[in-house]
Every structure is written in C-alpha cells, then in structure tokens.
Amino acid sequence: MHTFELFAVVRVSRLLRAGDDDYDDWATNVRPPRPGDVATIVDVLAPDRFVVELVNDVGATEWVSDLTADELEPFVS
Numbered sequence: 001m002h003t004f005e006l007f008a009v010v011r012v013s014r015l016l017r018a019g020d021d022d023y024d025d026w027a028t029n030v031r032p033p034r035p036g037d038v039a040t041i042v043d044v045l046a047p048d049r050f051v052v053e054l055v056n057d058v059g060a061t062e063w064v065s066d067l068t069a070d071e072l073e074p075f076v077s
Contacts, residue, residue: 002069004041004050012037012052013073029063038075039063 004010012033017023023032033039033054043051048069054062 002072002074003047004044004069004072004074006041006044008041009075010039010041010052010072011075012039012067012071014071016068016071023063023065023067025066026064028061029065030060031062033063033065033067037063 012035014035015023015033021032023029033052037054039052039054041050042053042064045051045066050067050069050072051064052067052072053064056062
C-alpha cells in the first residue's frame with residue numbers, strides 16, 4: 001500500500017467496490033472512475049482513504065470519489 005499526500009497526482013489502479021454508483025459519493029459525477037484515470041487527491045480522510053478528483057481538459061470535474069490507497073498508485077509522467 002502506498003501513502004499519498006494532499007494534492008498528489010495518482011492513477012486509479014483498480015476499483016474494489018461493486019458498481020459505478022458506489023463511487024458517486026456526492027451524486028455529481030459525469031462518469032464513474034475507471035482504472036487508468038489520472039486524478040488529484042483533494043482531501044485526506046484517513047491514512048489509507050482519500051477524496052480524489054478528476055478534472056477534464058477544460059477544467060470541469062468529471063468525477064469526485066472516496067478511494068482507498070489500495071485503489072491508487074503514484075502517477076509518474
């Protein structure tokens with residue numbers, strides 16, 4: 001398991017919950033997170049749980065979701 005800091009850029013490595021609706025924690029997502037998405041940690045809820053946001057090319061939020069460290073990996077460009 002990795003440790004991540006606030007505003008770290010991460011890649012979604014896998015999703016551990018059953019359905020797409022399980023990742024729409026604020027009922028605002030344009031689409032659910034997908035493995036391979038590169039997003040930013042915008043809040044640290046616990047050492048292993050984070051609020052992660054994906055913003056598209058024009059600055060609009062695609063999704064915001066609570067993800068665990070087991071679902072994320074560091075992004076290296």
